Structure formats: structure tokens, C-alpha cells
Amino acid sequence: MESITMYLTNNSFTGPIPDWIKRIKVRSQVDLSYNNFSEDSEPPTCRETVNLFKSSSGGKNLQLSECLGNxxxxxxxxxxxxxxxxxxxxxxxxxxxxxxxxxxxxxxxxxxxxxxxxxxxxxxxxxxxxxxxxxxxxxxxxxxxxxxxxxxxxxxxxxxxxxxxxxxxxxxxxxxxxxxxxxxxxxxxxxxxxxxxxxxxxxxxxxxxxxxxxxxxxxxxxxxxxxxxxxxxxxxxxxxxxxxxxxxxxxxxxxxxxxxxxxxxxxxxxxxxxxLDEEFKPPNDRQKKILIVVGAVVLFLLLVFMILGALWWKGLWDRISREEELRGLDLKTGIFTLRQIKAATNNFDEANKIGEGGFGSVYKGILLDGTIVAVKQLSSRSTQGHREFVNEIGMISGLQHPNVVRLYGCCAEGNQLLLVYEYMENNNLAHSLFGEKEVQLNLDWPTRLRICIGIAKGLAFLHEESPLKMVHRDIKTTNVLLDKDINPKISDFGLARLDEEENTHISTRVAGTIGYMAPEYALWGYLTYKADVYSFGVVALEIVAGKSNMKYRPNENFVCLLDWALVEQQKGNLMELVDPKVGTEFNKEEAMTIIKVALLCTNSSPALRPTMSQVVSMLEGRTAVHEITSTDPSFYGDQIGFKSFSNFDLQRSATHSPIRSSDTHSLVRSSDSHSLVRSSDSMHIESSSTSA
Incomplete structure (x- = not known):
């Protein structure tokens, strides 16, 4: 018998110790403590690797006298x-x-x-x-x-x-x-x-x-x-x-x-x-009576306080729990007080409101030292709860990269959950590309190329270079912010998950935005870094075309921008995708490179998508773009599933209502039968809205 480690502690075993336990090799370790074996069943020899503490009836130790030293x-x-x-x-x-x-x-x-x-x-x-x-x-x-x-x-x-x-x-x-x-x-x-x-x-x-x-x-x-x-x-x-x-x-x-x-x-x-010569005496009866009376009074008062505090106890507990977890984090940022945040935002004045995200409102604020900040005020109705809030702070606090938004600090007081970011003067990329005409920016071709490369570098950092490698899970134009020089920075890590080094993927609750989610993630909950690569491909197409993936339908034959791009690729007319607003004086070779990289990133097979570091290399012209032709058998592998998912979203686009798990019954594929089945708990998809 090979050496083993066996724990039978804290059970109610009775009778003699079985002979097969006594015959276990010396180098094995066996714990029989806190049991009720009979006192005549001790092993034949004293061994340090057999724990017989309180192992017999009456709480005695089944150990030989020479082992105890008597x-x-x-x-x-x-x-x-x-x-x-x-x-x-x-x-x-x-x-x-x-x-x-x-x-x-x-x-x-x-x-x-x-x-x-x-x-x-x-x-x-x-x-x-x-x-x-x-x-x-x-x-x-x-x-x-x-x-x-x-x-x-x-x-x-x-x-x-x-x-x-x-x-x-x-x-x-x-x-x-x-x-x-x-x-x-x-x-x-x-x-x-x-x-x-x-x-x-x-x-x-x-x-x-x-x-x-x-x-x-x-x-x-x-x-x-x-x-x-x-x-x-x-x-x-x-x-x-x-x-x-x-x-x-x-x-x-x-x-x-x-x-x-x-x-x-x-x-x-x-x-x-x-x-020491005096006999120790237990407390007398009078002392016992006093203790009983005092205990009864204390218990009564405790019950009264519990009843009076029933209405606010949960909020107090959540606040204490949040603050304790924040103090326990190894933060590289500061912790702000609610008073400081209110002073910076003029008590969350509506005039300072610069956006409304999926998790709450965003306000512009000015700290006492003159620093301009953006304050994300997480809504009490937000699906991002306590755990996600602490996750976001813990992960972002140590990240520093030119294309990742910087977190200055956080605040958790009462019911308030607040994140303080660096202020981005030009709002988000969706605002600049698809917003009202008066708020759109004139993004020429060199600027669009720089934005595209910057997003790719930020994702490459998160995937491959940061101390805590992570999958963002919700890359989209509203989560790409632009500073005063129109440099892109990736934001909103509330949906991010740390990379599990031993795992090749994470099967988890689906949480993202329709139109940007990779098919394997949207349909099966299969999450890898390649899901972010897919989302980047969609964003890159939107940057080139100046059109939203889910809102653009040139005619009834097309589902979305990506669908149109696939058709134009088959026709050999990819330059038709370029936004007319960039004019005719642009580098057509660079435009073709971005489009081809975007289509490569949105391949239905995760294995055929490049890594983000490879994407950066291709966009910067250091490596050639590997083209996948429309004749490749994998090219249309999941297009049916993709179109079904996209068509489903189009039915809801008029009302902009969130998609619930009950709406997605027919969209979850069974891994056993390869047929579409109903599953009320298999998917949760959060709707998107513009955030600063």
C-alpha cells in the first residue's frame, strides 16, 4: 500500500479501530481525533503520524502510556x-x-x-x-x-x-x-x-x-x-x-x-x-443570580435594538462590508470621502452630468487641487453589486497604460458607490462617431487609424502585459473614451474577470452587449481572450465606416454593419465600407488593412482570430495580414447562429429594452444534441447605453 493521508476527525465512530487502519504504513498520516473508539483498540505501536487525540469515548486519548511518557x-x-x-x-x-x-x-x-x-x-x-x-x-x-x-x-x-x-x-x-x-x-x-x-x-x-x-x-x-x-x-x-x-x-x-x-x-x-495556598472557589450563588439578572436585561435590550434596527440593518451591513473589503484591498489609488465628492460635483448637480452608463450616472467634478475628474455614481438599481464594485477597484487600481483609463480613487459611504476617474474631455467614441451632428467630432483618417491602434494596444496590455491579465468582456465604442488629444482609453472594467491560469476558458454568466459579443460567448457562454478580439473587430469596422454595427442596415437584405462587410468582401468591394466623411484623400492601403484585420478578428472560429499583440503588429504594418477567404469552410461556420442572434436584437431595437434571460430561451445551444433548447437560467445579457 502506498503512503496515504486520511482524515476521520470529528466524526462519531465507535467500536475498535479497524485492523486495516492499524496496518497502514508508518509514513502515512492518519487522523482519528475527536471520535468514540473503544479504549482497548489502540494501535500496536506509538506513531507520531497517527493522531489519537480525544479519540475514545469520554474524550480520552487512545495512545500507549510510553507514547505519552506517562x-x-x-x-x-x-x-x-x-x-x-x-x-x-x-x-x-x-x-x-x-x-x-x-x-x-x-x-x-x-x-x-x-x-x-x-x-x-x-x-x-x-x-x-x-x-x-x-x-x-x-x-x-x-x-x-x-x-x-x-x-x-x-x-x-x-x-x-x-x-x-x-x-x-x-x-x-x-x-x-x-x-x-x-x-x-x-x-x-x-x-x-x-x-x-x-x-x-x-x-x-x-x-x-x-x-x-x-x-x-x-x-x-x-x-x-x-x-x-x-x-x-x-x-x-x-x-x-x-x-x-x-x-x-x-x-x-x-x-x-x-x-x-x-x-x-x-x-x-x-x-x-x-x-496559591488558598483553595480556588467557584462563584457563589449570589453572584450567579446577579449574572442571570444582568444577562436577562442585556438580552432584552439586545432584542429591542434588533427590532428597532431592522429597517436599516441591511444597508449598514452592506456599507461596513464594502468599507472593510476596500480597506483590505492592496489599492494603488486613494479613498475619497463622500463630502469631497459632493464638493467636487456641486452635490451631483445635473449641470455637471456628462453621461448615463449601464451602471449609473457620470458627473464632471473638480477636486480642491484643481484636478478635473469624472465620477461614476453607481445606481442602487444597478446590476453591478458589491462584489463587482470591489472587483473593479481591485483590478483597475494597479493598471497604468496610455490606452487604459486611469482610476484616481473610490468612495463607499452609506448607500453610495463611487469611482473617480481621470476626466476625458471628448467623451466616448460612440458619442464622436454616431452622436448628434453638433457633438460629433471631425475624425480624419490619421485620427481614426490612431484610435484603432490605441484600442488594440490597450487590449494587448490587458490580455498579455498587465500584472493581472483579464478579459474585458464588453468592448464597444461607448467604453472607449477620448482625451483632449483624441487619444483612446479603454474604460469600464465592471464586467472584467481575472484570467484563471489553469483554465483555457471561463464558462460564466453571459454579460455584455448585443452586436459586440462573439458567437461562442453569446450562445454558449464560452469566454476567452478571443471574445475581446471579436469585439475589437466590430469596433474597428465602426471606426472605418462611421456607422453603428446594430443600427446600420443599407437595405432589408442586411442584418448589420458586419453582415454588410462580409457581403462586400465576397464582392471584392471592401472600400465601399469607408466613411464618406473622411473624404477622398486618405491612405487606401491603411484602410484596407484595418478592414481585413477587422474581418479576421470577427471570424466565427475563435482559433482563427489573431491575438491582440498580433493585431497591433498588423495595424502598424510590421506583419502582413493573413486573409481568410470566403471559401474557407470555417468562414460561415456560425453565421446562422450569428444572424439569428442579430435578428432577435433588431426586433427589440425600436424600444431599446434590455434583453432578459427569458427572452433568450431559443438562443442557447445544447452541447449534447446540437439543437436549440430552452434554458431560463443559462444567460444574462445586459443592455447598453451611452456612458462617459
Whole structure:
């Protein structure tokens, strides 16, 4: 039998331990803690890789006497100090005992000073379950500036459960101090900053801290936090302190120790150390009665406050949750107050309103230092909720590129969700190309070429060059902003998703704009970088033609601008697509290059579309454009599906109503039968509107 790691902890198993478990190889790790096996069923030998802590009925340990060392309680003790994961150290005249056993995935460690340690759980990124390295000990690698830093340079880790069991304590009440400092998760942009450590703390079997987060409570990494529990009763000479991961936090991070319980030091001290000869006495009946009355009054007041706060509790909770998550982000931007934003926008004056996006209104504002900004005020009815808001901030905050809009900061107060961007003097590309005549810009051919190349470079940055590579998912002319020099910048990352390195695609809820979505994404929810490439191809055609893809129909034979372009390609008349407003003095070779690249990008097969870096190279003339002729079998592969989807949108274009999942039943293709089926939950498509 090969070495295995097996966890049977915290079940209600009874009877003898099965023989096949006893025969498991020594290098395997087996956890049988917290069960009810019979006391006559212990394994034949003492092994550190078999955890039998509290494994028998009555909460006893099924371990041989020689394994425990048969340490009797020669006398009662009234204090204990442990430097978890570290060596002996003296702090303020107090000697903290060493706790530097390497630990393990299923290990029970009896200490000669009458305390014991039980460790359970296997870190998912440790490939060798029998590693002798200190995988369960944390060692700080930076300079700690807090007092008593020697207590926090090391800590003990566990991915699942960690229990300190203290014996031989005198009867009475104790003060328990738990010392924490986050020394594994970092505050920078490394992988070690992506974890989120959340666990519960039990004392004497009672839950005392729920969903405890060291970094959040200590307000940062490498900062100490000491939680004190007073009047902890000890009646049978034992004290149990347990740290348990309850399934929350972040585990999908490729670095060990960024999840699960972590403890730096433990202090246990009696309240009667000055009179050790006096018998410890439990609280008298009078004290109990007072506590009961006080508890009843507190409970009543708590219920009253809960009833009075029922109307505003949800809003308060959302605000606190937003603010805590914002503080937890490794932002490269600032956090604005609502007062600052109101002053900048003149209290969101309608005169300063410069756009209305799918997620809310956009206002022009002027900060105190004279900086002009654009403030996106997310609507309370917006489909972009709390998670999407935090996603957008976290992803944009570190991105800097000439063709990506810059985020100055954010604000989350009360019901307000606000993003503060750099101000773009010339609004968006749709406004300049398709708006009313009085607001359209005179975009000559060199400007259109520069805009097209700029968008391509921005997308190449997001796909291939940025620290957090992402798919935008909603590239369209309203999401391309123009600065005072008419340089394009990609905006609105509310629909973006981080690239999953192990995945070749992301099958997810469809959220985008009809007319710009790739067929494989619109019909099957199959999302890759090539979906953005398709959207870019549509935008490039719109730049050349000066016409909206979904609003242009030269006659009843054409569905949209792209449909017209495909027909003109087959006829060999691609130059018919060029906007007459650019005049006759333009570079026809450059125009032909953009059109051919656009048609290549909108190929129905994602595999035949180029990457955005290849698109940039072709547009700049560094590489030739690979043409796909209309005779290629893949060229019209999904045109039927595309036209069906486009025709469906045209039926709704008159009212500009949003498309709901119920409207798209007939548009979702079954992967098993290759037929069109009804699916009420398979797709969600957000409608578009002009945004600044």
C-alpha cells in the first residue's frame, strides 16, 4: 500500500479501530481525533503520524502510556506561557516555553511540561504528505517593529484544526490571552497577498471567536493583536484551546500557509497567583443570580435594538462590508470621502452630468487641487453589486497604460458607490462617431487609424502585459473614451474577470452587449481572450465606416454593419465600407488593412482570430495580414447562429429594452444534441447605453 493521508476527525465512530487502519504504513498520516473508539483498540505501536487525540469515548486519548511518557500531575500549576512555533524566550520577566515541533498533517504531540498539541489538516500545495520540513511552522522574514517582537517572529500553522490541551491546572478561573500577528500573508502585490485567513476559536469547547481575521482585526500585516478572555473556568484541571478553520477565507492561492488557523503565543494565568495556598472557589450563588439578572436585561435590550434596527440593518451591513473589503484591498489609488465628492460635483448637480452608463450616472467634478475628474455614481438599481464594485477597484487600481483609463480613487459611504476617474474631455467614441451632428467630432483618417491602434494596444496590455491579465468582456465604442488629444482609453472594467491560469476558458454568466459579443460567448457562454478580439473587430469596422454595427442596415437584405462587410468582401468591394466623411484623400492601403484585420478578428472560429499583440503588429504594418477567404469552410461556420442572434436584437431595437434571460430561451445551444433548447437560467445579457 502506498503512503496515504486520511482524515476521520470529528466524526462519531465507535467500536475498535479497524485492523486495516492499524496496518497502514508508518509514513502515512492518519487522523482519528475527536471520535468514540473503544479504549482497548489502540494501535500496536506509538506513531507520531497517527493522531489519537480525544479519540475514545469520554474524550480520552487512545495512545500507549510510553507514547505519552506517562506524565503525572505531581502538583497543580497556575500559569502557562507558550511561544507557539518558536523557541524558549523571556519577555518582561515571563518565560515562554518552546513549541518548535515540526508538526504534521495528523499529529499528536505530548509535551513534558503537561500540555499537548493536536494538529489536523494537509496544505493542498504540499505534494509530499510526509515532508519533514517545517510546513506547519511560520517564520517571519521581515522586520517586526512591535513590542515583544520575539513572540511574533514565529507562529504555528494548520490548514484545518489546531488544539492546545493544557493539563494539571489548579481549580478556578483563569485569564487566557491569545497573541496573533499575520506574518505569512503580505500587504504587497505578491501571491502571498492574495490569501484571506478566517477561522474560529474555541475555549473549553465553546465558540469564543467566530470568523476571526487577524489582518483585518490588527489593521494590517506584521501587527500584533492580543485577545483576552477573562474568567475561563477550569474544573477538571484541564484547559482546551482550539483553533478551527470553518470553511471560509481563501484557499485557492498557490502559496502554503495563506489560509487556516495561525497562533503566535498563548498566555494562561490564574487570578489567584498571590495566594496559591488558598483553595480556588467557584462563584457563589449570589453572584450567579446577579449574572442571570444582568444577562436577562442585556438580552432584552439586545432584542429591542434588533427590532428597532431592522429597517436599516441591511444597508449598514452592506456599507461596513464594502468599507472593510476596500480597506483590505492592496489599492494603488486613494479613498475619497463622500463630502469631497459632493464638493467636487456641486452635490451631483445635473449641470455637471456628462453621461448615463449601464451602471449609473457620470458627473464632471473638480477636486480642491484643481484636478478635473469624472465620477461614476453607481445606481442602487444597478446590476453591478458589491462584489463587482470591489472587483473593479481591485483590478483597475494597479493598471497604468496610455490606452487604459486611469482610476484616481473610490468612495463607499452609506448607500453610495463611487469611482473617480481621470476626466476625458471628448467623451466616448460612440458619442464622436454616431452622436448628434453638433457633438460629433471631425475624425480624419490619421485620427481614426490612431484610435484603432490605441484600442488594440490597450487590449494587448490587458490580455498579455498587465500584472493581472483579464478579459474585458464588453468592448464597444461607448467604453472607449477620448482625451483632449483624441487619444483612446479603454474604460469600464465592471464586467472584467481575472484570467484563471489553469483554465483555457471561463464558462460564466453571459454579460455584455448585443452586436459586440462573439458567437461562442453569446450562445454558449464560452469566454476567452478571443471574445475581446471579436469585439475589437466590430469596433474597428465602426471606426472605418462611421456607422453603428446594430443600427446600420443599407437595405432589408442586411442584418448589420458586419453582415454588410462580409457581403462586400465576397464582392471584392471592401472600400465601399469607408466613411464618406473622411473624404477622398486618405491612405487606401491603411484602410484596407484595418478592414481585413477587422474581418479576421470577427471570424466565427475563435482559433482563427489573431491575438491582440498580433493585431497591433498588423495595424502598424510590421506583419502582413493573413486573409481568410470566403471559401474557407470555417468562414460561415456560425453565421446562422450569428444572424439569428442579430435578428432577435433588431426586433427589440425600436424600444431599446434590455434583453432578459427569458427572452433568450431559443438562443442557447445544447452541447449534447446540437439543437436549440430552452434554458431560463443559462444567460444574462445586459443592455447598453451611452456612458462617459
Amino acid at each position: 506524565y503525572p500531575c505531581l502538583k497543580d500549576r497556575y500559569s502557562l506561557y507558550i511561544n507557539c512555533g518558536g523557541k524558549n524566550v523571556t519577555i518582561g520577566g515571563i518565560d515562554y516555553e518552546a513549541d518548535n515541533d515540526i508538526g504534521g498533517a495528523a499529529k499528536y504531540v505530548p509535551m513534558i511540561s503537561n500540555w499537548e498539541l493536536s494538529s489536523t489538516g494537509h496544505f493542498w500545495d504540499i505534494t509530499n504528505s510526509t515532508s519533514i520540513d517545517s510546513d506547519y511552522l511560520a517564520q517571519n522574514i521581515s522586520v517586526l517593529r512591535m513590542n515583544d517582537s520575539e513572540l511574533y517572529t514565529t507562529a504555528r500553522l494548520s490548514p484545518l484544526s489546531l488544539t492546545y490541551y493544557i493539563r494539571c491546572l489548579g481549580k478556578g478561573n483563569y485569564t487566557v490571552k491569545l497573541h496573533f500577528a499575520e506574518i505569512v500573508i503580505r500587504g504587497n502585490s505578491s501571491f502571498y497577498s492574495l490569501g484571506r485567513r478566517i477561522f474560529d476559536v474555541y475555549i473549553q469547547g465553546n465558540l469564543r471567536l467566530k470568523d476571526f481575521n487577524i489582518k483585518r482585526t490588527a489593521k494590517g500585516v506584521d501587527k500584533e493583536y492580543v485577545h483576552e478572555f477573562k474568567a475561563v473556568a477550569v474544573r477538571d484541571k484541564t484547559l482546551e484551546i482550539r483553533f478551527r478553520w470553518a470553511g471560509k477565507g481563501t484557499t485557492d492561492v498557490p502559496k502554503r500557509g495563506t489560509y487556516g488557523p495561525l497562533i503566535s503565543a498563548i498566555s494562561v494565568k490564574s487570578g489567584k497567583l498571590d495566594s
